[in-house]
Amino acid sequence: MTAERVDLGGHDTPCLPADRLGAALGFGPGMLWIKRDDLTRLAGGGNKVRKLEHLVAAALAEGADVLVTGGAAQSNHVRQTAAAAQLTGMDCVGVFSSDPPPVPEGNIIIDRLLGLDERWMGPLGFHEVDAAITQVCDELEAEGRAPYRIPIGGSSPVGALGYVDSADEIDQVAPAGSVVYVAVGSGGTAAGLGVGLGSWDRLMGVDVVGGRSLEGFVARLGSEAAALIHRPDPGGRAGFDRSQVGEGYGTPTEECHAALELAVRTEGIILDPVYSGKAMAALVADRRSGRLPADQPTVFVHTGGLPGLLVDRYQSWFPQP
Numbered sequence: 001m002t003a004e005r006v007d008l009g010g011h012d013t014p015c016l017p018a019d020r021l022g023a024a025l026g027f028g029p030g031m032l033w034i035k036r037d038d039l040t041r042l043a044g045g046g047n048k049v050r051k052l053e054h055l056v057a058a059a060l061a062e063g064a065d066v067l068v069t070g071g072a073a074q075s076n077h078v079r080q081t082a083a084a085a086q087l088t089g090m091d092c093v094g095v096f097s098s099d100p101p102p103v104p105e106g107n108i109i110i111d112r113l114l115g116l117d118e119r120w121m122g123p124l125g126f127h128e129v130d131a132a133i134t135q136v137c138d139e140l141e142a143e144g145r146a147p148y149r150i151p152i153g154g155s156s157p158v159g160a161l162g163y164v165d166s167a168d169e170i171d172q173v174a175p176a177g178s179v180v181y182v183a184v185g186s187g188g189t190a191a192g193l194g195v196g197l198g199s200w201d202r203l204m205g206v207d208v209v210g211g212r213s214l215e216g217f218v219a220r221l222g223s224e225a226a227a228l229i230h231r232p233d234p235g236g237r238a239g240f241d242r243s244q245v246g247e248g249y250g251t252p253t254e255e256c257h258a259a260l261e262l263a264v265r266t267e268g269i270i271l272d273p274v275y276s277g278k279a280m281a282a283l284v285a286d287r288r289s290g291r292l293p294a295d296q297p298t299v300f301v302h303t304g305g306l307p308g309l310l311v312d313r314y315q316s317w318f319p320q321p
């Protein structure tokens with residue numbers, strides 16, 4: 001059974017061998033592949049477009065006229081949601097877990113171009129963002145609007161369906177039995193991938209937030225997504241790597257910086273400093289330690305996030321020549 005979705009350009013992204021990067025890491029030829037979900041079609045691309053195809057379908061089916069979601073100031077998810085709203089004729093409210101920055105940078109510039117209604121809530125924890133999204137929805141309803149609530153990162157069971165599709169696409173082209181590396185923020189991407197891959201054993205989720213246990217949460221979300229499309233619960237047990245968080249979400253690490261340089265100087269591919277760079281740093285560390293054998297077919301899911309590189313915080317990585 002397939003789920004309802006609207007076409008926002010989130011599907012059929014390239015999944016290609018990355019032999020130059022693979023060789024630099026000592027993989028055998030044809031063993032390392034990259035799924036280019038940074039190349040989804042909406043407002044700079046990224047992994048959230050896949051989730052939004054399902055979430056927007058649900059919103060339109062309910063008669064919603066405004067999408068409400070939230071995240072950190074540099075949320076790629078909020079940017080892509082604002083673009084999805086424009087493409088489908090809805091408004092979009094973004095709830096942010098901080099004060100507004102003095103100077104707009106990165107994703108915020110694009111949010112403003114997209115006409116996002118920004119609500120800056122001051123410093124909020126992960127779960128408080130979801131509560132603030134609900135509160136904004138209640139306020140909008142009281143004003144006679146029809147909001148559709150999208151949790152942080154779009155990680156509802158409906159949103160996770162987008163990543164079942166991505167796994168299906170991976171399995172059509174990548175070598176059989178590939179393991180899949182992906183960054184884990186709110187968990188929906190990993191949850192959907194696990195369902196699509198059919199076994200948690202094939203998934204390595206790289207945590208970029210820290211301070212939490214992911215196993216139960218991601219498996220539960222995967223189960224709920226699987227039930228929506230009558231797929232079986234995946235067997236096995238997902239691996240979660242917590243070694244790349246550094247001092248916390250978004251903090252620069254030397255391993256991430258090195259992974260960014262390696263990817264761009266072998267494949268011309270730009271990773272981001274918050275998610276995909278840290279996921280690649282985990283893959284590099286696992287290959288170098290031998291935990292990931294040279295003959296293990298491996299797919300790295302590039303989840304996007306490039307605008308987040310264009311902020312002041314990471315400029316020390318790029319000294320003036």
Ligand SMILES: Cc1ncc(COP(=O)(O)O)c(C=O)c1O
Nearest residue numbers: 076153185186187189275303305
């Ligand atoms: C670029 C990028 N990669 C990975 C993720 C993580 O995806 P998820 O929140 O589904 O775990 C995000 C989430 O915001 C993201 O923006």
